[in-house]
Every structure is written in structure tokens, then in C-alpha cells.
Amino acid sequence: MANLSVNLAGVELKNPIIPASGTFGYGREYAELYDLNILGSFSWKGTTGAARLGNPQPRIAETAGGMLNAVGLQNPGIDAVIAREVPHIAEIFQGPVIANVGGFSLDEYAENCAKLNDVDQVAILEVNISCPNVHAGGKNFGCDPHAAAEVTRAVKAVTNKPVFMKLTPNVTDIAEIARACEDAGADGLCLINTLLGMRIDLNTKRPVIANRTGGLSGPAVFPVALRMVWDVYEAVKIPIIGCGGVSSAEDAAEMMLAGAAAVEVGAANLVDPMACKTIIEHLPAVCQRLGVDHISELTGGAHHG
Amino acid sequence: MKQSLFTLEHTRQLTDDTYELVLSGDTSAITAPGQFVNIQLPGRFLRRPISICNWTDQALMLLVKVVGDGTRELVRCVPGTELDVLSGLGNGFDPARAGAHPVLAGGGIGIAPLYGLAQRMRDAGQAPTVALGFRSAKDAFYLEEFASLGCRLLIATEDGSLGTRGFVTDCIRNVPECDYVLCCGPLPMLKAVHSLPQLTDGQFSFEARMGCGFGACMGCSIPTRDGYKRVCKDGPILYKEEIVWRTCL
Incomplete structure (x- = not known):
């Protein structure tokens, strides 16, 4: 059987499958269904400094091959997560945890990440830069290479944990943002976050989602995510976590061939809560079919030969 | 689950x-x-x-x-x-809290969970009154099924084609001894029932557009007196005192 372990900036995962932030909470709901220790890691719900209530209802809309969400980063805040969720995570998952951290200013990003320095189980910081910068007229950090680099430097200055910047696809050239993060010292990248979209209700002639727009995820975004992982792999040397529409072990293998060192699974968990378990169980067969003894041999494989 | x-x-x-x-x-x-x-x-x-x-x-x-x-x-x-x-x-109704004079109030398709609830309450020796509201007689369903459980049955239709003309609240006002409601229906109906002065307490079933349905995505969270709750996991049943209407509607 193929060796499924992968390495992310020095952090060893038993396999490359990671439930994506925002689709897995802090693990509680899924731990009722299966032993989370089969996972390579999991990326917890995007956590900000203060508690956030999120957006008004409705927050969800369906679309062909996927869904839109405008949850609005609802979370209990970093202090509550450290006090209440971290001890519970230690009971349900003993592997390395990825802490997804949001912020609305450079100071907030740095402060939130610094608070995780003493949380041993957090092995990787995944910094969500798809947040509006309150000090720059609400301009999204992740849409500007300079702002993305500033966040990277601000976080790197306060932590010794590997820092993975989570990139938004809602930009003209994602490779440019990726390079800016790498140059600023990022240890890795995670891409993509959701694609901005909307639906209109023909009965009310108004947007379905109260926030008007929402983030598109699900199989519909898979080819876009794959292409962006491909582009970024050509542009940087640091490891990439591929994310976007992955629903099967075959999709995960495609992501790795495009350049991902590990793979996040998002919306698939919401419609099939056993999705990650099923994908992990199918990985050995996919490795056998592709003729690799070690799954990490797949990373970037489509770029060579 | x-x-x-x-x-x-x-x-x-x-x-x-x-x-x-x-x-x-x-x-x-x-x-x-x-x-x-x-x-x-x-x-x-x-x-x-x-x-x-x-x-x-x-x-x-x-x-x-x-x-x-x-x-x-x-x-x-x-x-x-x-x-x-x-x-x-979801959490489901708790009929043990319903007291001696409960009324089950349903509107349209919202009557669905009240049938299994009424049957279990009857089996447990409780005697719920059932108040069902529909747009008109042609939209009414499950009347015989509810009647066969032996419950006192009150019907309202908006056009008066069956039972009381008006809403399910008009039926409930006619049974003032009923001081506890277990309720499911569209949001305006839940709100109208919630405001009935005769009620000391009650349980209200909410609906929402959901992502996962098991508490992971926060897609269906609504504000309550005790902070945001997930309709799918912490609900769909909310208790009378925790409901905050101004931000729901």
C-alpha cells in the first residue's frame, strides 16, 4: 500500500486530506460520526479577534454543482476558541491542527496569531486574507500584493509556527499575490477561497442571499481552483494546499498533480459528512492506479515530462 | 444523526x-x-x-x-x-414540558411534525388540542388523520371555506384554557402565535435555508436572546422566551 504521508513546511501529516475551514467548525459535529484521527489535519473555522455574529439570513443559496454562502465569519472569537474549543479538540483529534485566522487590521492578525503561540496542537497558521482592511476603506487584503505581503510580515514577526496564507481567487493574477506572500516570508499557501457570486430569486426579484453576494464553492469551482494551483506552483517554491471543489480521491490526485502538497476538502463535507473519510479510504487505490509508492510523488507531477 | x-x-x-x-x-x-x-x-x-x-x-x-x-x-x-x-x-419538541392544557398549532405544511407529536402525546396520556390553519378548504390535509388520534381539532382557513374564517390564532383565542403551545408554520404565523397573551410558554419550530443540516456550516444561524443559534442543530425548536423577533423578520 502506498505511503500517504505528506510534509507541509516541516509538519508531517499522515495523509494529505484536510477538511477546509468553515465546513468543519471546530470538529465537534463530525466527531459524532467518525474518528477524526484518520485525517491528515483539519482547518478550524475562521477565527477573528472579537466574536462575530455573521450576516443576516438567508446566508445560503444553491447553484448548479455547488452553493453560495455568506456566513460572514461567524465565530466566538480567538479567546473563546482557545478557552473552550482547543481543550475539546485535544479530546477528539490528536494530530496537527491548522488554525485559520482572520483579521481586519495588521495588528489584529498579529495579535490573533500571537495568542496561538502557546497552543501546542496548532501546528500551522492559515491566514485568511479575504477580509476587508478597516484601515484602508475596506479593501480586501488578499486583493493587493502589498497588503498581502504586509499581513504575511506582521504574522511572521510574532510566530514560529509555519504560516500559510490563504488566497482569494477574486483577483486578476493570483500568482502575483502568491509571489508577494512568498517574498514576505510565507512558509506556504492555501488556495483557493470561495469565488464571489450571486443568485436572484425570480419570485421576489431580489438576491437570494441577504448579503446580496456570497462565496461559490463545490464541484463547480474545481477546474478554477486546479488552474490557479497550477499557476501558483509555477510561480513559487513554497508548498501549496490545494482547495476548491474537491469531492473525491481522484480530485485530490488532480490537485496534487497540479502542484498541491496537500488538499483541503470543503463543501463536500456539508453534503456528505463522511466525504473526507471516504476520500482517504480511496487514496491507496488511486495511488496504485497512478503507479506511485508515495503519494507526495504526485505533487506537481503534471508539470513535468 | x-x-x-x-x-x-x-x-x-x-x-x-x-x-x-x-x-x-x-x-x-x-x-x-x-x-x-x-x-x-x-x-x-x-x-x-x-x-x-x-x-x-x-x-x-x-x-x-x-x-x-x-x-x-x-x-x-x-x-x-x-x-x-x-x-x-435537530432537537425536536419536548412534550413533557407542555403542561395540562397544550395546544398544537400548525400552519400549512407546518402541521407535518405535529402529527407524530400528537400521537406520542396521546400515547403518553396527554390531551392536546390541535389547531390547524390553511389558506382554504382545498389546501387542507391530514384532518382525518388528526381526528382519528382523538384530539380536539380546530380548523381555520383564510377564506372561511372550512372552519373558522381567519388564522390559527383565531382558533386558539377560543380555547383560553390552552396556555402552552407547540407550534410549526411560516414565520408570520409563528410570530402571531407567539404574541397570544394566553400563552405562558411554548415551543416554536423554525425553518431556514441550510447548508449542511447538522451544525457545521453556520448557514442557518439566527439571533436569540442567548446569542446566535443554529436552526439545524440547536433548533429547529426554540422556546418562547429565547426568541428574538425583531431581527428574525
């Missing part, structure tokens, strides 16, 4: 747009009336959350109103169709 395959046994049309579905399968995860199931449909990305009308050890009964393409496909499934179902979702 349990994920398993159910087999559609039969479908019966009740009104122009409302159907009764019976599915066979493992119902062991269902613990209380008012819980719901989340059903995967071929070609649809998100599951469809449907309230449980009633259940036995081997079978599940649903009342489904066609409101869009997904529910239309569901009621058109032929017997023998296998459906991937997440069962036993």
Missing part, C-alpha cells in the same frame, strides 16, 4: 402541491417529534431538509410541499427509489 439509505415505499398526493411519502429504512437516530431529515437528490448539490411527520422502527413518513425543483423531484420519485438520508437531525 445517522447517514443511511432509505427506500421510497409509496407516495400519496394530498392536495394540489402536498404529498405524503413513506420511506423504509433505519430510523434509530430519530429520538423526538419535530426533528428533521436531510435528503440527497440526484443532480442537486445541497440536501433538502424535510420535517419528520411520523416514524416507526422501520419507516419514516414525510409530508412534502412542492416549493421548487428539488421538492418537485422528490415527490416524483417512484416507489423503490433509494434515497441517501441524514436522519435524526
